[in-house]
Amino acid sequence: MRATLRWAHSDLRTHRGEALFLVLATAGIVASLLLATALFGYATNPWQRVFTQSHGAHVWLHTDTAADTGELAGLDGVDSVAGPYPTAATTVSSRGSRAAVELRGTPERPSVGRPPIVSGHWLDRSTPNGVVLESRLARALLAEPGDTLTVPGTARRLTVVGLADSAEPRYRPGEQPGLVWALPSAVPDPGGQVIGLRLTDPGDTSYVVQRAVTVLGAGAIGEVSTWQQARAEAQGDNRLLGQVLGLFGLGALVAAGLAVHGAISTRIRGHLRDLSVLKAIGFTPGQVVRVFLLQHLAYALLGAVAAAGLAEVLGSRIPGRLGDAVGVWQGLPGHTLALVVIPAGAVLFIGATTGLAAWRAGRVPPVPVQRPTTARSGRLSAATGRILQRRPVTAPHGGRPASGARRLFGLPPAARRSGQLSGTARRALGARVPPALVLGWHRAFTRRPRSLATVARLTLPLLLIVVAMSAWTTIDRFHSRPEQIGLPTALSVRADTGLGERQTRALLERDPEVAAAYPGVETAALVPGQTATIALRGLGTEQDPYPYTLAEGRPARGADEAVAGQGLLDLLDVRVGDWVRMTVGDQPQILHIVGRSIEPENAGRVISTSLDTLRANDPGLRPTLYELRLDPGAEPRAVADRLATAGRGHLDVHTVANPADGLSPLRAVVAGLIAVLALIGLIELLTAIGGTVRESERDLLALKAIGLSPRQITAITVTATGLTALAAVLAATALGLPLAHWLIDAQGRWSGIGAGIAQGPSALLMLLLGAAAVLCAAALAAVPSARAARRRLADTLSAVA
Numbered sequence: 001m002r003a004t005l006r007w008a009h010s011d012l013r014t015h016r017g018e019a020l021f022l023v024l025a026t027a028g029i030v031a032s033l034l035l036a037t038a039l040f041g042y043a044t045n046p047w048q049r050v051f052t053q054s055h056g057a058h059v060w061l062h063t064d065t066a067a068d069t070g071e072l073a074g075l076d077g078v079d080s081v082a083g084p085y086p087t088a089a090t091t092v093s094s095r096g097s098r099a100a101v102e103l104r105g106t107p108e109r110p111s112v113g114r115p116p117i118v119s120g121h122w123l124d125r126s127t128p129n130g131v132v133l134e135s136r137l138a139r140a141l142l143a144e145p146g147d148t149l150t151v152p153g154t155a156r157r158l159t160v161v162g163l164a165d166s167a168e169p170r171y172r173p174g175e176q177p178g179l180v181w182a183l184p185s186a187v188p189d190p191g192g193q194v195i196g197l198r199l200t201d202p203g204d205t206s207y208v209v210q211r212a213v214t215v216l217g218a219g220a221i222g223e224v225s226t227w228q229q230a231r232a233e234a235q236g237d238n239r240l241l242g243q244v245l246g247l248f249g250l251g252a253l254v255a256a257g258l259a260v261h262g263a264i265s266t267r268i269r270g271h272l273r274d275l276s277v278l279k280a281i282g283f284t285p286g287q288v289v290r291v292f293l294l295q296h297l298a299y300a301l302l303g304a305v306a307a308a309g310l311a312e313v314l315g316s317r318i319p320g321r322l323g324d325a326v327g328v329w330q331g332l333p334g335h336t337l338a339l340v341v342i343p344a345g346a347v348l349f350i351g352a353t354t355g356l357a358a359w360r361a362g363r364v365p366p367v368p369v370q371r372p373t374t375a376r377s378g379r380l381s382a383a384t385g386r387i388l389q390r391r392p393v394t395a396p397h398g399g400r401p402a403s404g405a406r407r408l409f410g411l412p413p414a415a416r417r418s419g420q421l422s423g424t425a426r427r428a429l430g431a432r433v434p435p436a437l438v439l440g441w442h443r444a445f446t447r448r449p450r451s452l453a454t455v456a457r458l459t460l461p462l463l464l465i466v467v468a469m470s471a472w473t474t475i476d477r478f479h480s481r482p483e484q485i486g487l488p489t490a491l492s493v494r495a496d497t498g499l500g501e502r503q504t505r506a507l508l509e510r511d512p513e514v515a516a517a518y519p520g521v522e523t524a525a526l527v528p529g530q531t532a533t534i535a536l537r538g539l540g541t542e543q544d545p546y547p548y549t550l551a552e553g554r555p556a557r558g559a560d561e562a563v564a565g566q567g568l569l570d571l572l573d574v575r576v577g578d579w580v581r582m583t584v585g586d587q588p589q590i591l592h593i594v595g596r597s598i599e600p601e602n603a604g605r606v607i608s609t610s611l612d613t614l615r616a617n618d619p620g621l622r623p624t625l626y627e628l629r630l631d632p633g634a635e636p637r638a639v640a641d642r643l644a645t646a647g648r649g650h651l652d653v654h655t656v657a658n659p660a661d662g663l664s665p666l667r668a669v670v671a672g673l674i675a676v677l678a679l680i681g682l683i684e685l686l687t688a689i690g691g692t693v694r695e696s697e698r699d700l701l702a703l704k705a706i707g708l709s710p711r712q713i714t715a716i717t718v719t720a721t722g723l724t725a726l727a728a729v730l731a732a733t734a735l736g737l738p739l740a741h742w743l744i745d746a747q748g749r750w751s752g753i754g755a756g757i758a759q760g761p762s763a764l765l766m767l768l769l770g771a772a773a774v775l776c777a778a779a780l781a782a783v784p785s786a787r788a789a790r791r792r793l794a795d796t797l798s799a800v801a
């Protein structure tokens with residue numbers, strides 16, 4: 001044991017840089033996996049915690065005031081109900097911020113859908129105008145308990161008495177109104193009512209919704225929201241961040257395992273004499289295996305423990321969403337188990353890849369045996385050939401016997417694999433191609449299995465870097481060219497009844513930086529089967545159509561034509577070219593889907609047509625919103641402030657939410673992952689360089705004998721390393737770009753936005769990546785190869801021996 005430790009210590013001193021890189025790479029990988037687990041927990045558990053604490057309803061039905069909801073409590077699968085509660089849609093303002101809200105008259109704190117209070121207290125009859133705000137809405141209004149809200153256009157004042165969390169769909173400016181609980185007396189003129197259904201089996205949600213619509217009648221239903229929609233909305237970008245971290249963390253773990261395997265294999269080939277000496281002085285094969293295995297397990301364990309410790313101590317202090325996610329994750333029940341299992345799994349995986357290479361080290365014989373070059377495994381010997389009456393295949397001078405395929409096509413036999421140059425290489429030298437280039441190519445690719453393995457190990461981290469760069473450029477595309485990903489407008493405006501259609505449009509188009517104002521309406525519609533509601537939008541007119549971003553099909557130009565998002569196509573199981581029927585109130589609407597649009601809103605469950613098409617079914621329809629396209633370079637917030645001032649309280653102006661706004665932390669994540677992958681690639685490069693330098697020692701005498709200078713000999717190794725890196729870059733580019741497009745588009749389809757959002761890195765960026773990889777490989781190879789080329793003759797003879 002003492003001798004084993006001394007040899008391990010000596011090996012560590014010789015390969016300190018490699019050990020440091022392995023520790024750092026393992027730490028980065030484990031940290032990525034731990035952060036991915038934290039983000040998954042942060043995405044799911046806060047909503048689940050609120051839903052459980054509030055004893056939440058699985059289905060919320062918005063109906064008109066005349067609907068008789070008494071029969072819903074007796075439906076099969078309904079455990080209990082909340083409400084019905086009278087509701088009124090209005091707008092409130094606080095500290096210069098406005099928000100569309102739903103006032104919900106609640107006489108007492110409900111038992112189903114019971115909102116957990118986070119600040120202040122619940123409604124009190126001693127404060128008849130008191131309200132409780134949903135916490136996300138309160139953040140948007142900068143409101144706290146004790147503040148006063150105003151209702152624009154009226155003299156009403158509402159006093160905030162508390163803030164509460166809710167498991168219902170959260171507030172989104174311009175899309176989803178915020179939730180405000182109030183006493184029934186504060187909702188004097190309700191426009192509808194809402195009832196919540198808590199189910200015995202959440203899996204029966206679609207069936208119960210269908211039964212409820214049948215009982216109430218499709219014309220009585222305004223909107224249906226389910227717990228699945230609310231959960232998916234709450235998870236949102238956090239789940240995507242977790243998926244990205246988890247995917248790249250696992251990919252980096254595989255790359256690190258292969259790098260460790262390659263490093264040990266290369267060291268075994270370069271230290272056969274040392275291993276033979278160890279065997280000769282009494283080391284057993286098991287002891288040799290344990291030396292390599294325990295040594296690399298120690299490196300992996302050190303990196304894993306360091307990552308786990310840093311994540312536990314400093315993780316919650318990371319600024320932004322990652323820090324919040326780690327803080328919440330540390331309070332969850334499975335936190336301790338994950339903190340142990342993930343590092344242990346990473347260490348075991350690296351140990352498994354190490355064990356395979358270490359097992360080969362244990363098989364090294366005590367006395368090195370020269371491998372025969374004339375007989376190859378799998379071929380018949382001469383004696384066996386004579387017994388089978390087969391004629392021996394003679395090899396031409398200086399080459400291997402011609403294979404069957406080469407004889408069939410009339411090709412010359414391949415060069416020997418014992419180091420002789422091929423005919424192509426000899427012709428290149430005869431054509432005065434620099435010897436460094438020819439011999440470097442020969443050294444890099446003459447041993448095909450070993451060369452391919454080296455290129456494959458170096459390709460994997462580069463491939464993941466290409467995928468990470470594609471994710472980065474896709475996020476940049478959302479910010480720099482939003483019109484290409486379904487956001488052609490920058491502002492959404494809603495006007496109250498104090499302004500007419502012509503007045504509103506004239507007021508909006510009067511602004512010098514407004515390029516176009518598209519009138520429209522958005523309403524909830526029941527899908528066929530009456531199991532869910534979707535968003536039906538009518539935007540633009542035949543004279544001034546709305547500029548939808550299409551990924552498939554053509555724009556909706558004719559009567560009853562529409563474009564739909566991927567989420568709607570998946571929900572209804574339809575394709576472009578199909579006709580769909582939906583119900584708006586008690587009026588059916590039949591539309592022909594002629595295109596698939598990129599829809600970042602409402603999980604893609606949107607079908608859009610022109611305002612004229614909807615007016616054909618309802619001539620009295622008036623626009624309720626206006627989408628504004630601004631001039632290039634215009635600042636949306638400045639334009640919004642000007643329009644709000646010009647509207648004198650009659651306009652509710654919001655900037656259109658960009659899905660990439662929630663992905664800002666992904667930039668730091670991608671940068672960190674690229675650093676970890678670059679570190680793994682650096683380990684593989686150092687391994688390849690070490691193996692190439694050790695193998696070049698055998699050819700050093702011959703190269704000097706034919707007149708090559710040390711500089712030329714150095715250039716051979718540098719060229720071989722650079723060509724290996726170039727081959728890996730080309731393979732990573734060829735495989736990484738299609739893989740990145742597929743992964744990003746698959747994520748787009750899963751989220752409902754749809755395929756067609758992926759954006760690969762520019763040609764210049766890929767050229768810089770390739771140049772950086774090749775130049776880095778050449779620079780790293782220059783020093784050790786120059787040192788080897790200038791070795792003394794006695795040292796060279798010793799190495800060859």
